[in-house]
Amino acid sequence: MDDPPISRGFKSRQGQTPSKRLPPGQYATADFPVLSAGPTPHLRLDDWSLSLEHGGSLLGTWSWAQFEALPQTTIAADIHCVTKWSKLGTTWQGVTFDDLLRAAGLQQPAAPYVMAHCEGGYTTNLAVADLIGGKGAVVTRYAGSPIEPVHGGPARLFVPHLYFWKSAKWLRRLSFMQANEPGFWESSGYHIRGDPWREERYDGD
Amino acid sequence: MTDGTAGPARRLEWQLAEVRDIVVETPRVKSLLTHVTGWRGHLPGQHVDIRLTAEDGYQAQRSYSIASPPEDELIELTVVQVDNGEVSAYLHGELRRGDRFELRGPIGGYFVWTTSSGGPLQLICAGSGVAPLMAMLRHRDRRAARGPALLLYSSRSLEEVIYREELETMARRDRDLRVVYTLTSKQPEGWTGYRRRIDQAMLAESCFPPEANPRSFVCGPTPFVESASRLLVELGHDPLSIKTERFGPTGG
Numbered sequence: 001m002d003d004p005p006i007s008r009g010f011k012s013r014q015g016q017t018p019s020k021r022l023p024p025g026q027y028a029t030a031d032f033p034v035l036s037a038g039p040t041p042h043l044r045l046d047d048w049s050l051s052l053e054h055g056g057s058l059l060g061t062w063s064w065a066q067f068e069a070l071p072q073t074t075i076a077a078d079i080h081c082v083t084k085w086s087k088l089g090t091t092w093q094g095v096t097f098d099d100l101l102r103a104a105g106l107q108q109p110a111a112p113y114v115m116a117h118c119e120g121g122y123t124t125n126l127a128v129a130d131l132i133g134g135k136g137a138v139v140t141r142y143a144g145s146p147i148e149p150v151h152g153g154p155a156r157l158f159v160p161h162l163y164f165w166k167s168a169k170w171l172r173r174l175s176f177m178q179a180n181e182p183g184f185w186e187s188s189g190y191h192i193r194g195d196p197w198r199e200e201r202y203d204g205d
Numbered sequence: 206m207t208d209g210t211a212g213p214a215r216r217l218e219w220q221l222a223e224v225r226d227i228v229v230e231t232p233r234v235k236s237l238l239t240h241v242t243g244w245r246g247h248l249p250g251q252h253v254d255i256r257l258t259a260e261d262g263y264q265a266q267r268s269y270s271i272a273s274p275p276e277d278e279l280i281e282l283t284v285v286q287v288d289n290g291e292v293s294a295y296l297h298g299e300l301r302r303g304d305r306f307e308l309r310g311p312i313g314g315y316f317v318w319t320t321s322s323g324g325p326l327q328l329i330c331a332g333s334g335v336a337p338l339m340a341m342l343r344h345r346d347r348r349a350a351r352g353p354a355l356l357l358y359s360s361r362s363l364e365e366v367i368y369r370e371e372l373e374t375m376a377r378r379d380r381d382l383r384v385v386y387t388l389t390s391k392q393p394e395g396w397t398g399y400r401r402r403i404d405q406a407m408l409a410e411s412c413f414p415p416e417a418n419p420r421s422f423v424c425g426p427t428p429f430v431e432s433a434s435r436l437l438v439e440l441g442h443d444p445l446s447i448k449t450e451r452f453g454p455t456g457g
Contacts (some may be wrong), residue, residue: 002225004219004400005258005304005305006258006293007257007259008260010257010265010299011260011261011263012259012263012265012291013289013291013294023250026254033451034451036449037315037448037449038434038444038445038447038448038449039433039447041444084266084268084451099449121445150431152426167356189313202216202217203217205216
């Protein structure tokens with residue numbers, strides 16, 4: 001379209017230095033807003049497990065205690081929600097996808113895509129390339145404390161270089177897929193990959 | 206999981222929205238009635254992104270729910286003035302009839318309801334969380350075949366209830382619609398309705414029973430949505446029948 005209309009009297013209140021760490025269209029917040037499609041599930045750690053599968057066969061499964069015993073990595077990252085807020089300088093702890101593959105005894109990923117399945121039926125799809133090499137993890141701690149249920153505890157996926165809906169809350173199952181299939185929001189008009197630096201918010205962006 | 210298949214097949218382009226009217230709803234809430242050239246329709250419950258451009262080229266984007274039904278020609282966006290919010294301060298203080306800004310949408314295919322979705326319609330909101338639910342109620346009101354519906358609306362006071370007159374008019378002429386307020390901090394003299402935050406007893410009294418399989422939509426600030434949706438689950442409602450939309454403390 002032509003030049004956007006100028007809104008007279010509208011100006012930035014973000015201060016003098018719009019951060020280079022903010023992707024296009026995002027604004028920084030000090031809060032930690034919550035977005036979920038349904039009620040927050042409250043899971044008992046005794047009932048929790050995480051499994052890794054491919055085509056219906058189980059590649060690995062971990063109880064809470066077993067998962068806690070896997071190698072732990074602390075990750076500092078900025079997070080970017082598709083609803084425009086970004087939160088800079090957050091710190092998380094958990095198990096990288098690489099370490100999870102190792103724990104399952106896999107030399108290499110079983111297929112090029114993964115569907116994350118969560119308590120409550122939420123799903124999101126990811127390319128394995130967006131998870132390996134330290135890019136993705138399953139995290140259990142935020143700022144040094146257990147992740148609250150409202151923010152996805154006890155365990156959520158963490159893929160901070162993509163919009164935060166990809167960092168699925170209440171993760172229970174990671175399932176390899178040969179082809180990239182859309183998950184929950186991806187079937188509902190959101191972008192299949194969701195790179196905030198390319199502003200891949202919606203289908204077709 | 207995706208019963209509202211509103212997923213756009215092509216890129217959502219930025220379009221021009223022109224302000225045709227501004228309605229003062231409450232001291233902190235205004236509705237913008239905008240005309241969007243080439244608007245291709247929406248479903249009740251969907252939202253849009255708007256983008257403002259300053260003289261120095263600075264841009265900001267925000268999301269707003271659409272409060273108008275698909276049947277109406279103008280797109281209504283209801284905006285709360287947020288403390289220190291750069292976009293809402295502009296929309297409240299500077300924007301005039303005839304001004305234009307960029308908008309794209311509709312967005313979101315999950316938190317949506319149409320008359321063909323069926324079920325009793327069960328809407329539970331606090332504050333400006335009523336906006337996307339209003340699109341559903343207005344849509345339902347424009348259709349002849351109306352099923353039973355409930356709006357349970359938590360507000361600090363009666364003066365802060367958005368769309369109050371319209372809601373009451375709607376409820377007066379429609380026996381299948383119940384509008385229930387709870388006024389949490391200030392009540393008019395002689396108020397006989399609820400005067401507390403939503404709790405389990407209130408939901409048990411007001412809501413459809415789980416056996417009626419209502420479609421529940423809960424919208425408001427995060428603590429409200431957390432509490433109301435959890436109470437519905439405890440009352441026996443299927444978690445998958447409860448759709449939520451949360452407004453964070455920010456939004457500016």
